[in-house]
Amino acid sequence: MxxxxxxxxxxxxxxxxxxxxxxxxxxxxxxxxxxxxxxxxxxxxxxxxxxxxxxxxxxxxxxxxxxxxxxxxxxxxxxxxxxxxxxxxEALDVTLPGRQRGQGSLHPVSLTQERIEAVFGSMGFDVAEGPEIESDWFSFTSLNSPPNHPARSMQDTFYVEGKGADGISLNLRPHTSPMQVRYVHAHVRKHGNGFDPRSGDLFGGDMPEVRVIAPGRTYRVDSDATHSPMFHQCEGLWVGENVSFKDLKVVFTNFCRTFFESEDLVLRFRPSFFPFTEPSAEIDIQFQSGAMAGRWLEVAGSGQVHPNVIRNMGLDPERYIGFAFGMGMDRFTMLRYGVNDLRLFFDGDVRFLSQFK
The missing domain is CATH 1.10.287 (Helix Hairpins)
Structure with missing residues (x-):
């Protein structure tokens, strides 16, 4: 070499x-x-x-x-x-399962609202939605609550600065009952046979029955371990020429038994007072089996619509009659799914919400 x-x-x-x-x-x-x-x-x-x-x-x-x-x-x-x-x-083990993005779901209260709408829809009820910032007239006066009614107090109602186009003060609606009056006003103007309660304008013609529910968010100055300042409510209304308290009992009983899928559910209509209905009743339910068996639970308020409210709807109380009810969707959700703490609905805990997929 x-x-x-x-x-x-x-x-x-x-x-x-x-x-x-x-x-x-x-x-x-x-x-x-x-x-x-x-x-x-x-x-x-x-x-x-x-x-x-x-x-x-x-x-x-x-x-x-x-x-x-x-x-x-x-x-x-x-x-x-x-x-x-x-x-x-950086090796990739193809035998491992892939990482998937979690699939979301509706909130349990939203699931309850969908179920309520479906049950009442099967009984011929429309669904009405309306403003959450409401006129004082629709929130109280039209519902037979005079200006000195305690519900108008700042301790019970959230008021909004300024006034509406008609010069009337505004508030965050304390219930969805204003939609009863709003819906019937629109129904009366469409089909006739009524009058504008504030202007006195008359409308002629025959008007078909009104069947409607109004679910949505409502607000009250009420916050403790069992209440929230924002909650969910569903109002119901059936107005016609031959609607009785018996119809109220049949409709609400059928609704509860269908909603909870229990034919042995017992209802009790307990006399009470509401300014917008007369006579009025609290509605209690009792399960015959399960963890809640034997206990009476208040779930709604109801009654035949007061003649003054019928009049404020633009209808003749001598000819038209009806019933109304109001229930808390949060409470129905708790009962249906066995939730024992209202705060779970607002915490946003994914571990809780994922159970309702």
Whole structure:
């Protein structure tokens, strides 16, 4: 083995011993760097005769090419090794289940509202929605609550700064009962046979019965362990020429038994007082089996619509009669799903909400 072959072999061994790209570059400098051994040999050609210079230069170039080939091969080997380590570190185990984004669901109170709408829809009731910022007239006066009624107190009702277009003060509706009057007004104007209670304008023609429920958010200045200043309520109304208290009992009994899927559910109508109905009754229910068996639970208020409210709806109370009821959807939700703490509906705890998917 001549001198140049030995030099090339030495370079291969040095490159093979380099464990990192930095070590490899240091080894390269010893052989083909600016001060490397091949470079020094090339500089020494100037002292040789012309004929010998040509032969010696060709031999040095062959050694240089061999060294450069070994350098390129080692660079590629180190790059391949680094890539292999990276692939192992970032390896994907295809046998593991994929990560899926969690699927959301409706809030339990929303599920209850959908169920209420479906049950009453099967009995021919429309669903009405209205403003949550309501006129004092629709919230109280139209419902037979005079200006000195205690429900108008700041302790019971949230008022809004400013007044409506008609100059009447505004509030966050304390119940969805205003939608009864609003809906019948629209119904009367569409079908006739009524009058505007404030202007006195008359409308002629026959009017079909009104059957409607009004679910939605309501607000009262009431916040303790069992109440929230914002809650959900559903009002119901059936007005016609021959609607009696008996119809109220049949409709609400059928609704409760369908909603709770229990035919042995017992209802009790307990005499009470509400300014917008006369006679009035609290509605209690009793389950005959399960954890709540034997207990009477108040779930709604009801009664035949007061003649003054019928009149404020734009109808003749001598001809039209009806019944109304109001129930808390939060309470119905708690009873249906066995929830024992109202605050769970507002905490936003995914562990609680995920149970209703």
């Amino acid at each position: 001549n001198e140049l072959d030995a030099l090339a072999q030495s370079a291969r061994e040095a490159f093979a011993a380099a464990a990192t790209p930095a070590d490899l570059e240091n080894a390269k400098a010893q052989y083909i760097g600016k001060s490397g051994r091949i470079t020094e040999l090339m500089k020494g050609l100037s002292a040789l005769p012309v004929d010998e210079k040509k032969t010696r230069g060709a031999q040095i170039n062959v050694a240089k090419q061999a060294i450069e080939a070994a350098l390129t091969a080692r660079r590629q080997a180190l790059a391949d090794a680094e890539l292999e380590l990276q692939l192992k570190a």
